[in-house]
Amino acid sequence: MRRRRNLILQGPPGTGKTFLARRLAWLELGATDAARVELVQFHPSYSYEDFVQGFRPDAHGQFRLQDGILVNFCQRAGQDPKRPYFLLIDELNRGHVARIFGELLLLLEADKRGPAHAVRLPYSPAGSPPFFVPENVYVIGTMNLADRSLAPLDYALRRRFAFVRLAPGFDEPLRQFLAARHVPSAIIQQLTTRLHQLNQTIADDPDLGPDFCIGHSYFCQPPASPVEAANWLRLILEQEIAPLLTDYWLDQPAKAAQQQKKLLSGLLDG
Structure with missing residues (x-):
């Protein structure tokens, strides 16, 4: 600069x-x-x-x-x-x-x-x-x-x-950021693991690539209470990330549905 x-x-x-x-x-x-x-x-x-x-x-x-x-x-x-x-x-x-x-x-x-x-x-x-x-x-x-x-x-x-x-940051700095705001470690692990996997899939897709990866700023406003963390994560994945995947694979609805299922299945309840 x-x-x-x-x-x-x-x-x-x-x-x-x-x-x-x-x-x-x-x-x-x-x-x-x-x-x-x-x-x-x-x-x-x-x-x-x-x-x-x-x-x-x-x-x-x-x-x-x-x-x-x-x-x-x-x-x-x-x-x-x-x-x-x-x-x-x-x-x-x-x-x-x-x-x-x-x-x-x-x-x-x-x-x-x-x-x-x-x-x-x-x-x-x-x-x-x-x-x-x-x-x-x-x-x-x-x-x-x-x-x-x-x-x-x-x-x-x-x-x-x-x-x-700038690249998505689902590594240690985000983990520390969320932990300092009392997000349970199990929720942090689910979040970072699933977004790493999803971004790898997006980056490897010949019709998408690294420019379409999901960024970390979706997750930079965690709830004040730890008991709300699981629902906070679920809502972001359901209402923000999942619809984006539908747009990404608009001509491949089966692939979009598969990635949405992997993203949302087995989320922690608390």
Whole structure:
């Protein structure tokens, strides 16, 4: 992140990408300073006009030139150059990223920051001050690799980011996390064993693969009482994981049913 200033956390759903993005920002800031962190989520109808600048209706229904989230954020960061600022982009690949970013493709590069590389924005009238990305702005994006409807990232954008892959974590750290919250050891053993086995099946499937594995964040909010742990696990497996498997093997209902049975059979009652 410090080397490239632009980082993308990518991985299967439920691997804590947004959670980690926010905490990376807080770690670098040294505080949970909301004024220096901006979160935006891309989606298919999100546009350059929303993100950078464009004509949008005001409170009176009249169209006028308005700065988007990026420009406002960079202006704030430029007024406070000695401290880092973080722009977090959730679900980055759900938007048309090349269209949304526009000339930011150039300005995002670590060696193209600052007023020396400023450009005039397309919507800005003549005489307007040019736009640049301050050196103290960091961008952290998240990408869900399991969404089959999304096209690969534009290569021009891809080479401006560093990529870090997150994987499901059903190992010792999760065990310790749940044990510290008084989840019985037998429940923890069932959870981790079954999810390890399921993820291996998903990873080995030629139509799915590792990008479709189940993440650990489904299980990061255990109940306050240990006696509720068995029902907590059962409900997550029945109501969240099992329906996902139906979607994964939509054209193989027998395989979906088989994996659901293996996941749910013989669960502890308490």
